[in-house]
Amino acid sequence: MGLANEAGYVFRDRYPEREHVYRRFDEVSAAARASLPCRRNVPYGAHRRQVFDLFPVGDGAPLVIFVHGGYWQSLDKDRYSFVAAALVPRGFSVALLNYPLAPAASLEAIVESVCGCPPAVLEALGTPPPFWIATGHSAGGHLAAMLTLASKAGNVALAACAPISGIFDLEPLVETSLNAALELDHERAAKLSPIRRPPISCPLTAFVGADETSDFAGQSRQFVGHWRASGRHAELVSLRDKNHYTVLCDLLEERSEIAEGITQLAQAFRREEKRVEWL
Numbered sequence: 001m002g003l004a005n006e007a008g009y010v011f012r013d014r015y016p017e018r019e020h021v022y023r024r025f026d027e028v029s030a031a032a033r034a035s036l037p038c039r040r041n042v043p044y045g046a047h048r049r050q051v052f053d054l055f056p057v058g059d060g061a062p063l064v065i066f067v068h069g070g071y072w073q074s075l076d077k078d079r080y081s082f083v084a085a086a087l088v089p090r091g092f093s094v095a096l097l098n099y100p101l102a103p104a105a106s107l108e109a110i111v112e113s114v115c116g117c118p119p120a121v122l123e124a125l126g127t128p129p130p131f132w133i134a135t136g137h138s139a140g141g142h143l144a145a146m147l148t149l150a151s152k153a154g155n156v157a158l159a160a161c162a163p164i165s166g167i168f169d170l171e172p173l174v175e176t177s178l179n180a181a182l183e184l185d186h187e188r189a190a191k192l193s194p195i196r197r198p199p200i201s202c203p204l205t206a207f208v209g210a211d212e213t214s215d216f217a218g219q220s221r222q223f224v225g226h227w228r229a230s231g232r233h234a235e236l237v238s239l240r241d242k243n244h245y246t247v248l249c250d251l252l253e254e255r256s257e258i259a260e261g262i263t264q265l266a267q268a269f270r271r272e273e274k275r276v277e278w279l
Contacts, residue, residue: 005172008215011244018245022079028252029081036088044120047100050113053077054124055084055094062159062266063129064092065121065147069138072102072110073181086251086259093129095121099143103181107192114143115150122156131159131269133262137248141166145194148202159269162262164207165216165247168195168223172215199227203268204234205261209242216244237261
């Protein structure tokens with residue numbers, strides 16, 4: 001198998017700021033865990049990595065579930081506690097997931113693991129939230145989209161999907177070095193691609209860095225187009241001067257476009273609920 005798509009998806013060496021960004025995430029995340037109420041490593045399955053951290057706000061707060069990236073092969077929720085620091089002050093409870101990693105786990109098993117998490121998160125909250133929103137970065141954006149399409153949260157409404165620099169068509173990855181661990185063929189990649197599945201009735205806002213590779217930018221653009229083609233509401237938000245590693249730095253800013261976008265999705269859902277009540 002060739003590596004025709006390598007440059008568009010394997011680029012860590014092109015961004016020397018990557019290690020600095022990760023160090024900053026680690027520092028801010030440690031501070032978030034120290035300053036915010038947090039339940040650590042709550043299990044949602046039998047695998048040692050089927051755990052989540054929960055940052056609860058209280059009864060009546062909507063829930064955001066965030067899934068980390070790492071090409072389904074690396075990274076950890078602990079690096080991303082800063083996501084809660086951006087969203088908890090805006091009134092959201094936040095759950096940050098870990099999940100089994102490739103190559104020890106197949107991508108099918110990873111998707112199944114993440115899609116099975118909502119009942120445990122809701123149980124840990126105690127009082128059900130009024131609604132929830134799925135989000136995640138990179139491979140976590142893919143998993144957030146699959147989580148949205150599975151929508152296994154019982155009677156709690158799914159308000160929106162808000163992936164950040166996500167991967168929605170896995171077939172290009174077959175022709176990259178990433179596939180050494182993923183072991184995908186084109187048929188399996190297509191079955192695991194959110195863009196090959198019919199959208200559900202929920203809004204989508206996809207965030208992407210303006211300085212991403214054309215392949216990554218195209219992933220979000222095409223997924224938004226796929227959602228719109230089914231008559232669903234979908235928006236694409238391009239974050240100025242952000243690449244694949246710095247795009248989440250937006251959440252460290254006081255006027256975060258991602259946090260504001262998620263807040264707007266929540267507000268739109270509340271308005272729609274009220275409209276339906278009056279009908």
